[in-house]
Amino acid sequence: MSKIHYKSVEEIALIRESSLLVSKTLGEIAKVIGPGVKTIDLNKLAETYIRDNGGIPAFLNYHGFPYSLCISLNDQVVHGFPGNRELVDGDLVSVDCGAELNGFIGDSAYTFAIGEVSEQVKKLMRVTMECLDLGVQKAVVGNRIGDISYAVQEHAEKNGFGVVRELVGHGVGIKLHEKPEVPNYGKRGSGVKLEEGMVIAIEPMINGGKAGVKFWDDGWTVSTVDAKPSAHYEHTVAVGKGKPDILSTFLFVDKVLHEKVNI
Ligand code: MG
Numbered sequence: 001m002s003k004i005h006y007k008s009v010e011e012i013a014l015i016r017e018s019s020l021l022v023s024k025t026l027g028e029i030a031k032v033i034g035p036g037v038k039t040i041d042l043n044k045l046a047e048t049y050i051r052d053n054g055g056i057p058a059f060l061n062y063h064g065f066p067y068s069l070c071i072s073l074n075d076q077v078v079h080g081f082p083g084n085r086e087l088v089d090g091d092l093v094s095v096d097c098g099a100e101l102n103g104f105i106g107d108s109a110y111t112f113a114i115g116e117v118s119e120q121v122k123k124l125m126r127v128t129m130e131c132l133d134l135g136v137q138k139a140v141v142g143n144r145i146g147d148i149s150y151a152v153q154e155h156a157e158k159n160g161f162g163v164v165r166e167l168v169g170h171g172v173g174i175k176l177h178e179k180p181e182v183p184n185y186g187k188r189g190s191g192v193k194l195e196e197g198m199v200i201a202i203e204p205m206i207n208g209g210k211a212g213v214k215f216w217d218d219g220w221t222v223s224t225v226d227a228k229p230s231a232h233y234e235h236t237v238a239v240g241k242g243k244p245d246i247l248s249t250f251l252f253v254d255k256v257l258h259e260k261v262n263i
């Protein structure tokens with residue numbers, strides 16, 4: 001069994017660079033995503049942008065995954081395939097991106113609303129984002145993984161949403177998926193102790209209805225059992241003393257979405 005890889009200050013600086021590339025890639029996606037856009041074209045854009053900036057798409061060929069992005073529509077939770085489906089008004093689109101730069105990996109995901117979505121979907125997006133923020137705030141020295149897990153679960157469930165059990169966050173940086181697992185459900189004060197040098201991907205996957213998921217025959221796509229929508233946000237975070245050090249950022253996405261609203 002592999003052990004937790006504790007990163008040096010220098011390694012964390014490099015993971016920050018890879019995470020920045022991922023964050024900028026999501027910002028590029030934000031610029032073009034909208035009705036009429038094919039998700040395969042978003043995949044192409046991301047792959048080109050990552051390579052043009054000296055990186056390698058971390059998902060491409062990972063255990064045979066055939067794309068640079070995971071794009072999961074509506075009731076798809078994660079690991080969806082980009083394709084020829086054109087986005088339409090009302091779609092909910094989770095875009096998950098990983099990039100390797102100088103041998104280090106960053107991982108981040110953002111869920112976009114296409115045009116107008118329902119009030120319930122807006123609430124799902126807001127609560128899932130809040131779950132991420134609450135989880136991230138627990139990524140400090142002295143806490144345990146269960147403190148992150150509990151914060152996410154408690155907030156999602158109190159809002160009536162389902163917390164996916166089958167898929168979890170993870171250590172990240174040298175490899176895409178490292179120890180420890182970072183579940184979105186659990187008990188306060190339980191699990192691995194958080195220490196300096198740990199870099200983890202915190203990624204709430206929150207369902208609008210039941211927590212249950214099904215796995216598709218394509219070997220990758222995961223969707224909700226009740227066909228209700230699902231949202232997913234993710235940051236790469238270095239455990240910090242007193243406060244978390246968030247290595248990825250939604251600033252690039254936020255800037256674009258804000259500009260779109262004000263056109
Ligand atoms: Mg991810």
Ligand code: MG
Nearest residue numbers: 107201203234
């Ligand atoms: Mg991840």
